[in-house]
Structure formats: C-alpha cells, structure tokens
Amino acid sequence: MTESTETRSVGERTTSPGTPAEDERENRESTEQVGLWGDAWRDLRRRPLFVISGVIILLLLAIAAFPGLFAPGDPQAQDLSLAREGPSAEAWFGYDVLGRDIYTRVIHGARASIVVGVLSTLVAVLIGSFVGLLAGYFGGKTDSFLARFAEIFLGLPFVLGAIVILSVFNAGIEGSPGTVRVMTQVILTIGVLAWPISMRIMRSAAIAAKQQDYVNAAKALGASHSRIIFKHVLPNCLAPVMVYATIALGQFIGLEATLSYLGLGLTSPVVSWGMMISDSQQYIISTPHMLLFPAGFLVITVLAFVMLGDAVRDALDPKQK
Template sequence: MTAPLDVTGSQSEAPPEVVLEGAGRQAIQGRSLGRIAWMRLKRDKVAMTGAAVVIILILVAVFAPLLVSWLGHPPAEWHREKIDPAIQAPIGAFGGISRDFLFGVEPTTGRDLFSRVLYGARISLLIAFFATLLCVLLGTVMGMIAGFFGGWVDAIISRLMDIFLAFPLLVFALALAGVIPDKAFGLSGDALRISLLVFIIGFFNWPYIGRIIRGQTLSLREREFVDAARSLGARNHSILFREILPNLLAPVLVYSTLLIPSNILFEAALSFLGVGVRPPTPTWGGMLADAVHNYDVAPNYMIFPGLAIFITVLSFNLFGDGLRDAFDPKSR
C-alpha cells in the first residue's frame, strides 16, 4: 500500500503500522459472527423492547414473593369482606381495584388478583422454559444424528418425526393428565403436575425443531471444515459436537425463543381445560377458566391474566423475530 504523492512529487511507502492502525493508531479488530449479530440486534428497537419486557417478566416471576410482600397479599388468602354476599361479586368499581388490591379481587373468594397473576407467571414461565429445554435437547440430538449419518438412520428418525407430528397431542395430553393419580413417580401435588406438563409439552414437540436441525446438518456435513476434520482423523462424535454443533447454535437459539411462547399458550390451554396445575395454585390459564363464569361481574378477573399471556407471548415473538433477522440478515 502506498501513500499519496508528497509536495516534491515523489511517492513514498507507508509504514506498516500506519496501514494497520490508521490515523487514530487503533488496531483493526476482527468481528465474530456473534458480535456482528449483536450489533444488528441492538439496532432493532422492536426486538430490544421485546427482550427488555422478557427480562422484566422473568425478574417479576423470580421475585414474586418479594413484590407481593410489598404491594399485595398472599395469593391463597381469602378476603370475604371484599365480596358482596348477595351477588358474590367484588365490592367497588372495576372489580374491587384499590390501593391495597392493585388488580382487584377474585369473585367469591376475594383473593388478591395482583398476587395471583405474579405467582401465575412463575408456574407458566417455569413450565414453558423446561418444556422448551427438553424439546430443544431431543430435537437437536435427533436432528443431528439423522442429518449426519443419513441412510437407514435418517429414515427411521424421519418416520419417527412423522409419527409424532401426526399425533393428536392435545387429546393425548388431556387423557394422560386426567388418568395420572395424585401421587406417582415419587412426586405429588404441584411438582407432579408441573413435571407431567413439562414431559407432555417437551417430549411430543421435539420433531418441529428436529426437522430444522436435520436440514441444517445435511448442509453442514458437506462443508469444507467437516472434510478437513475427517482428513485429520477426527471421529464422527468429534465432528458432530466440535464442528457441526457450534454452527447450529444460532438456529437453535432463534427457534427456542419462538418455541417458548407456543409452550406458554399450550400450558395455558391445558390449565384452561382443567388438566394443568390444580387449584389453589394460580396459573394464567386456570384463572381464565375460572373467569369465564364471572366475567360479567368482574371483568378484571379475565382482563389481567389475559393481558399477561398476551404481553408475554408478544414479547417473546418480537425478540425471536429480531434474533432471527440478526443471525440471518438476508431475511430482511
């Protein structure tokens, strides 16, 4: 690289440090794909807003007991003095909303709706996160094996995916959740119901991400770095977990953020149908199921749990869409 002509008309060679460091004498640094994706994501204000709301929801769920001790009442505590005995409806306007009861109270029982929405976030997010984790683990492993080995292995796993995708999941979930006793597998109560929902949602939804990972693996196994690893004597398990898996982290991360809201809705649907976590433990779907019979006298009983589900699902979807665009700029 040469410098421009000086005043005498001669041309001189620029020193290497000037070429590398520039006028500001700052060394040029390479950017990894993760850093480039982060820079794109930061420019997406909608996705960052969704991410901020997701973080707030997680913090609210984690610190629900502390927030309730400051701003509410225990979620199982009854306040019959807030209920009109004649019509079993909350006393006061807007479902009994006041300084002490920020979201009002439940009909008939008088329980604090604010506290139950916050505690419901813990159950809904817990089930969604663990179900998504199980789904991602199964789908990633099975998809990688099918795409990498091909042949009869790919055929068996692909047909297994087709069977799971054709399975009537909601009907099976209703049947299985209905026949499981109150104590099984060394668990009982809420722990048993949560574990059961995590298993049903995660185990029967893995083919969706499995198909995506299989397609990505089919493409990656033909790349030059895989051939180079084979030529150096790397074994199949080493190629899978050291060469292919790191290149699958981006699609796995993106699909996980889009899968969490679907699992939240599925858990809410099961709770709405009465086979989720049993009362008095609050869940958003269970609260909506109870609100169906009381929405005319206490509309806030349906509005606030419904808003919680809506905001959570929308935030995860916005963040997931932004994350997908950040890792794949050609999708814009």
C-alpha cells in the same frame, strides 16, 4: 533421501488428527463463530424490537424470581366480603370470586407459567436437537427411521396427545399428585409433543453443515464421528434452533395456560395464569376483570418472546444484512 524423508514427515504432521494445521483450522472456525455472534449482538442492540421485548422479558423474569418484591401479599388469602369487587386503590386488579387479590395472584402466577415454559422448551429443544443432529449427519436409514418416528408425534393433536400422556402419568396414582409432580408432568407432556419441530430444524441445518468443506476436511484427517458432530457440525447448527427456542418459549407458556384452562395442567394450590383464566370463565360478563388481567399478562409475555425471536432471527440471517 534426507529431503524425501523430511517432506514425508511434514506431510504426516499436516494430515494427522490434532496437528497444528487442524488446530489452525479449528481456531479459524471458532473465530468465524465468534464473529457471527458478535455481529448479531451488535445488530440486536440497534433493533427497537429487541430492546422492547428484552426489557419486558427481564421484568417478567424478575417478577417470576422475586414475586414477593412486587406483591408481598398471600395469593391464597381469601375474604368473601370482597368477592368480585372491581379494581380500586386497595386492589389494583380487583378481587376474584373467592375474594382473593387478583394482582397478587397474577404476580405470583408468573413463576409457574414461566418455569413451565422455560423447562418445556429445554426438554423439547434438547431431545429434538439430539435426534435431528443424528438424523441429519448420518442420513440414510438412520434419517428415515428417526424422521418417521418424529412424524408419529407430529400427527398427534396437541390436546389429544396431552390427555393420553397425562393419563399415563397419573395411572395408578391415588389422591391428588403433589405440586412438583404435576409441574413435571406438564413439562414432559409439552416437551414430548413439541420436540419433532426442533428435530426438523436441526436435521435440515445438519444436512447443510455436513456438506461443507471443513467437515470433509475433518473426515479426511480421520476425525471421529463424535468429534465432527460436536466440534464442527453442531456449532454451525445452533442459530436456527436458538431462534425457534426463543419463539417456542412464549408458545409453550401459552400451551401451559391451555392445559390449565382445560383442567389438564396445573392445579391448586399452584397459581398460574392459565388456572386464573379457567376460574374466570363463568364470570366473563359480570366480572370481566377476573379474565382481563391474567389474560393480558399472558398475551404480553407470549408477544415479548415472539418479538425477541423475530429480532434474533433477523440478526442471524445473512439475507437481512
């Protein structure tokens, strides 16, 4: 009788939530996750693609954070006597049609472009990951409803969707909206149109993760859905979403430039690469330097984030080992 009671009590201790057995299993999963990211970091440091793109991105982030250190002048200062002059020792990138220093404007324009790209990526990934996690984990009607809802946004052409969303934002507003309001509108527009992609990635990862033994064990132990999702499923779905976010950041910087070029995005007095490209479209033949330098910085930035995303993907992909 004593032995039976003791055996039953031991069984209860090993099958109830929060027991040492569950803690040991969670510690093992945490160790595996640390090992995955640790191995990925060691692999990344040996990849020239990661080193080159990382250096470029760090430099761009420093420029965006402290533009005055790289170009102490005023990006809005005008001198019509210098209008459309080419590059020189006094102005490395030349002057635009209003006599503004293009180098100073390019440096100061990095902040708006990168801030919009980073925050747009954050909005799109957070919304998409949350919806995709719910759809992939619960499946069934929940998955079908959320997937069909995401397809509505996927079916919208980007420019048309941006026009509709920005028109809704600006409805009833008299005069020109403020700088913060304009940037918020552009960030939300890109995020709303782009979240279904990260939703699909997270959904696929969640479907694969919920079929693993550790998730079935957590269910058998009586763990709640929220605990399973955030403690067991989510950590094993982050890698593909992080790869997408890294690549998408560069794409969203390009999308901001597209909106600004079309007159739908940022407006003066904000300085961005897209606005500078838009201002130069009538002078491409006669004054090509107005286009080449902001476009060059835009291309380098997008390529740097794409290269970084490729390097992170290869490092986290077991098939590449």
